[in-house]
Amino acid sequence: MVGCGAARPxxxxxxxxxxxxxxxxxxxxxxxxxxYVREALxxxxxxxxxxxxxxxxxxxxNCVRHAHTDLAVTIERTNGQLHVxxxxxxxxxxxxxxxxxxxxxxxxxxxxxxxxxAWGVREHADGEGKSVWFELSLAxxxx
Amino acid sequence: MAHVESDNGARGTVESAVDASGAPIxxxxxxxxxxxxxxxxxxxxxxxxxxxxxxVVDLAALEFMDSSGIAMLLRAAAxxxxxxxxxxxxxxxxxxxxxxxxxxxxxxx
Numbered sequence: 001m002v003g004c005g006a007a008r009p010x011x012x013x014x015x016x017x018x019x020x021x022x023x024x025x026x027x028x029x030x031x032x033x034x035x036y037v038r039e040a041l042x043x044x045x046x047x048x049x050x051x052x053x054x055x056x057x058x059x060x061x062n063c064v065r066h067a068h069t070d071l072a073v074t075i076e077r078t079n080g081q082l083h084v085x086x087x088x089x090x091x092x093x094x095x096x097x098x099x100x101x102x103x104x105x106x107x108x109x110x111x112x113x114x115x116x117x118a119w120g121v122r123e124h125a126d127g128e129g130k131s132v133w134f135e136l137s138l139a140x141x142x143x
Numbered sequence: 144m145a146h147v148e149s150d151n152g153a154r155g156t157v158e159s160a161v162d163a164s165g166a167p168i169x170x171x172x173x174x175x176x177x178x179x180x181x182x183x184x185x186x187x188x189x190x191x192x193x194x195x196x197x198x199v200v201d202l203a204a205l206e207f208m209d210s211s212g213i214a215m216l217l218r219a220a221a222x223x224x225x226x227x228x229x230x231x232x233x234x235x236x237x238x239x240x241x242x243x244x245x246x247x248x249x250x251x252x
Contacts (some may be wrong), residue, residue, distance in 0.1 A: 012165075027152055027177055027178040028151040030178070031151060031210070034152060047233075054207075054209055054234060055205070058209055058210060061176065061210070064177060065177065101246060101247045101249035102247075103217075104218050106223075107213060107214075108209070108210045110242055111209070111210055111242065113182040114237075115237070115238075
């Protein structure tokens with residue numbers, strides 16, 4: 001089961017925004033996740049919104065392709081930072097690859113790694129599934 | 144022109160066109176993700192054909208593309224001598240550069 005549940009431990013900043021959206025596992029999940037992120041981040045700098053949208057699309061694609069479970073996208077915004085968590089009930093390894101230019105696939109997590117300020121994988125405390133999270137500074141000009 | 148729309152998924156099109164100088168180009172517009180990349184890719188490969196000179200792919204009307212779109216472009220590029228990417232957004236340019244693909248998907252300056 002994936003749900004919009006417990007807050008992350010250890011958050012010290014004041015949350016200005018915290019919202020979560022459950023998305024069914026269908027090929028449309030990345031598009032649904034992108035629309036949710038764009039709506040939730042309305043008014044934030046374009047570079048941040050575009051980057052967050054791209055990274056969420058990559059992570060939702062991985063859920064569809066590998067985890068085969070529903071997903072929950074949680075967005076937390078503090079004064080200077082955005083933290084996004086994509087939870088699924090799958091157990092697979094999350095490791096970026098560095099494919100040769102002749103290989104057509106395998107670049108999703110590489111894009112997450114390159115475009116986020118920080119990212120990581122968090123195993124759920126109940127042992128059911130994992131979250132891939134990433135952070136973006138809201139202040140920085142990204143392009 | 145291929146128009147692919149899945150239920151609440153990405154909406155994108157691939158079409159052949161000519162640019163201001165009369166040269167043939169391929170225009171991709173809308174969004175590309177896992178929900179439509181395979182179908183759009185079949186149209187793209189049909190339009191670019193195989194062999195011959197460089198193909199220009201114009202992304203001026205592309206609103207969104209993730210690594211599913213990159214994979215689609217790489218499959219098409221593998222069939223021809225070279226692919227020139229025209230009018231990429233800054234984020235598409237960044238994706239192509241950060242994944243080390245600028246030598247395969249040539250970014251027009």
